[in-house]
Amino acid sequence: MPLINVKMTHEDGGATKEQKEALSKGITELFASIFDGRGAKSAVVIIEEVNMDNYAIGGKTVSQIREEAK
Amino acid sequence: MPLINVKMTHEDGGATKEQKEALSKGITELFASIFDGRGAKSAVVIIEEVNMDNYAIGGKTVSQIREEAK
Amino acid sequence: MPLINVKMTHEDGGATKEQKEALSKGITELFASIFDGRGAKSAVVIIEEVNMDNYAIGGKTVSQIREEAK
Amino acid sequence: MPLINVKMTHEDGGATKEQKEALSKGITELFASIFDGRGAKSAVVIIEEVNMDNYAIGGKTVSQIREEAK
Amino acid sequence: MPLINVKMTHEDGGATKEQKEALSKGITELFASIFDGRGAKSAVVIIEEVNMDNYAIGGKTVSQIREEAK
Amino acid sequence: MPLINVKMTHEDGGATKEQKEALSKGITELFASIFDGRGAKSAVVIIEEVNMDNYAIGGKTVSQIREEAK
Numbered sequence: 001m002p003l004i005n006v007k008m009t010h011e012d013g014g015a016t017k018e019q020k021e022a023l024s025k026g027i028t029e030l031f032a033s034i035f036d037g038r039g040a041k042s043a044v045v046i047i048e049e050v051n052m053d054n055y056a057i058g059g060k061t062v063s064q065i066r067e068e069a070k
Numbered sequence: 071m072p073l074i075n076v077k078m079t080h081e082d083g084g085a086t087k088e089q090k091e092a093l094s095k096g097i098t099e100l101f102a103s104i105f106d107g108r109g110a111k112s113a114v115v116i117i118e119e120v121n122m123d124n125y126a127i128g129g130k131t132v133s134q135i136r137e138e139a140k
Numbered sequence: 141m142p143l144i145n146v147k148m149t150h151e152d153g154g155a156t157k158e159q160k161e162a163l164s165k166g167i168t169e170l171f172a173s174i175f176d177g178r179g180a181k182s183a184v185v186i187i188e189e190v191n192m193d194n195y196a197i198g199g200k201t202v203s204q205i206r207e208e209a210k
Numbered sequence: 211m212p213l214i215n216v217k218m219t220h221e222d223g224g225a226t227k228e229q230k231e232a233l234s235k236g237i238t239e240l241f242a243s244i245f246d247g248r249g250a251k252s253a254v255v256i257i258e259e260v261n262m263d264n265y266a267i268g269g270k271t272v273s274q275i276r277e278e279a280k
Numbered sequence: 281m282p283l284i285n286v287k288m289t290h291e292d293g294g295a296t297k298e299q300k301e302a303l304s305k306g307i308t309e310l311f312a313s314i315f316d317g318r319g320a321k322s323a324v325v326i327i328e329e330v331n332m333d334n335y336a337i338g339g340k341t342v343s344q345i346r347e348e349a350k
Numbered sequence: 351m352p353l354i355n356v357k358m359t360h361e362d363g364g365a366t367k368e369q370k371e372a373l374s375k376g377i378t379e380l381f382a383s384i385f386d387g388r389g390a391k392s393a394v395v396i397i398e399e400v401n402m403d404n405y406a407i408g409g410k411t412v413s414q415i416r417e418e419a420k
Contacts, residue, residue, distance in 0.1 A: 001184070001218075001219075001267060002216055002217065002218040003143060003184065003186075003216070003217040003218075004214065004215070004216050004217075004237075005214070005215040005216075005217075006212055006213070006214050006215075006241075007212065007213045007214075007215075007326060008211075008212040008213075008245075008248075008249075009211075015245070017123055017131075017133075019244050019245065020123055020124060020126075020131060021126075021130075021131055021134065022244050023240070023241065023244055024126030024129060024130070024131055025126075025129040025130070026240045026244070027214075027237055027240065028126070028128060028129035029129060030233070030236045030237065030240060031216075031233065034229050034232050034233055034236070035218075035225070035229065038218075039128075039218075040128065040129070041128040042127065042128055043126075043127070043128060043129065044125070044126065044127055044141070044143065044184070045125075045126040045129075046077060046120055046124060046125050046126075046143075047124040047125075048120070048124065049124075050326055050328070053297050053300055054300060054326060054327040054328065054329075055324070055325075055326050055327075056300075056301075056304030056305075056308070056323075056324065056325040056326075057211060057322065057323070057324055058308060058319075058320065058321040058322055058323060059304060059305040059308035059309060059320070059323065059325075060301075060304070060305070061297075061300060061301055061304055063297075064301065071148075071149075071197060071394070072146055072147065072148040073146070073147040073148075073353060073394065073396075074144065074145070074146050074147075074167075075144070075145040075146075075147075076142055076143070076144050076145075076171075077142065077143040077144075077145075078141075078142040078143075078175075078178075078179075079141075085175070087333050087341075087343075089174050089175065090333055090334060090336075090341060091336075091340075091341055091344065092174050093170070093171065093174055094336030094339055094340070094341055095336075095339040095340070096170045096174070097144075097167055097170060098336070098338060098339035099339060100163070100166045100167065100170060101146075101163065104159050104162050104163055104166070105148075105155070105159065108148075109148075109338075110338065110339070111338040112337065112338055113336075113337070113338060113339065114335070114336065114337055114351070114353065114394070115335075115336040115339075116287060116330055116334060116335050116336075116353075117334040117335075118330070118334065119334075127141060147396060157263055157271075157273070160263055160264060160266075160271060161266075161270075161271055161274065164266030164269055164270070164271055165266075165269040165270070168266070168268060168269035169269060179268075180268065180269070181268040182267065182268055183266075183267070183268060183269065184265070184266065184267055185265075185266040185269075186217060186260055186264060186265050186266075187264040187265075188260070188264065189264075190396055190398070193367050193370055194370060194396060194397040194398065194399075195394070195395075195396050195397075196370075196371075196374030196375075196378070196393075196394065196395040196396075197392065197393070197394055198378060198389075198390065198391040198392055198393060199374060199375040199378035199379060199390070199393065199395075200371075200374070200375070201367075201370060201371055201374055203367075204371065211324070213283060213324065213326075227403050227411075227413075230403055230404060230406075230411060231406075231410075231411055231414065234406030234409055234410070234411055235406075235409040235410070238406070238408060238409035239409060249408075250408065250409070251408040252407065252408055253406075253407070253408060253409065254281065254283065254324070254405070254406065254407055255405075255406040255409075256283075256357060256400055256404060256405050256406075257404040257405075258400070258404065259404075281358075281359075281407060282356055282357065282358040283356070283357040283358075284354065284355070284356050284357075284377075285354070285355040285356075285357075286352055286353070286354050286355075286381075287352065287353040287354075287355075288351075288352040288353075288385075288388075288389075289351070295385070299384050299385065302384050303380070303381065303384055306380045306384070307354075307377055307380060310373070310376045310377065310380060311356075311373065314369050314372050314373055314376070315358075315365070315369065318358075319358075337351060
């Protein structure tokens with residue numbers, strides 16, 4: 001029974017319901033295919049979207065990085 | 071000084087303030103009772119409620135599961 | 141289906157198997173009692189024990205704190 | 211740049227190097243395919259294997275569950 | 281490529297954009313200075329602010345603690 | 351009372367005790383300096399070192415990346 005946690009920045013309105021469903025389904029199937037069926041019915045996938053002001057790479061928030069890239 | 075993190079789906083308006091207080095208090099007392107008083111004054115309990123679209127079990131989001139159960 | 145993660149320092153040989161069982165069982169029952177039975181059969185409790193060199197409070201590792209307390 | 215964290219019980223000698231590589235590669239490709247290429251070169255996947263004594267479902271550790279299933 | 285996750289209570293309107301930027305930049309520089317430059321361009325810092333009702337210390341939520349301190 | 355979690359690959363024998371102490375102390379002081387003294391005595395810093403086989407970037411484990419770089 002694996003637990004999978006995904007953290008990603010919340011961009012452009014955020015991940016859609018369809019994208020979240022596809023990601024949850026895909027990760028679960030992938031895991032089960034690699035580990036002899038483990039988790040097919042029980043894997044937990046949690047997706048957390050993080051504000052771009054609260055997510056930094058290399059010392060700059062993603063908001064700063066986006067701003068500079070304009 | 072234990073740290074306890076609780077993740078749960080946000081359903082029906084979410085956990086009430088009273089439920090969160092009871093859970094925090096209860097876990098802290100339980101921990102202290104098992105580990106000779108450790109954490110009684112310092113245990114940290116964080117409760118995170120996750121949107122049902124962002125929480126999947128067995129490859130389906132809880133939103134999907136609830137929808138199918140109707 | 142709540143997920144509960146417990147982080148604690150690994151001290152004096154670590155938590156015993158009995159303590160871990162009691163903690164897992166207790167938290168699950170507590171959660172179910174507060175939230176109308178939710179999680180009674182499905183709550184996941186993960187206990188992580190962290191080396192005292194890798195766990196700091198107020199800027200000092202627990203190893204340092206223990207050493208100073210001698 | 212998504213961060214994906216996988217927690218699973220350490221069973222039968224643990225996940226092999228090949229399984230971990232396949233899981234990391236597969237999740238990254240899946241994510242990128244769903245989110246327009248995001249993360250293809252930067253997604254971070256961390257796999258944590260947890261001792262069966264430290265991982266409980268429905269109030270019983272996986273060690274207990276395995277023991278009872280014998 | 282270190283990942284740093286900061287959880288803090290959301291108080292008084294929350295951390296400002298400037299505080300988040302300073303924290304992300306400072307932690308990244310600190311890490312790189314201690315570990316021979318590692319992470320200078322790649323460290324990820326995620327800041328999560330948690331509602332005071334959902335964050336407890338010693339069995340009381342921060343909301344309760346603040347209330348009692350009035 | 352902030353909680354800071356650091357995940358990094360375990361390389362070359364791992365972070366030394368001195369590096370961990372410096373990192374814990376530094377992050378705590380930095381946090382307190384940005385947030386008006388908050389956490390100076392109570393911030394928790396946990397450092398987790400992850401095996402290079404269990405940590406992947408862009409779909410390759412750090413072990414693979416190191417091997418290819420030879």
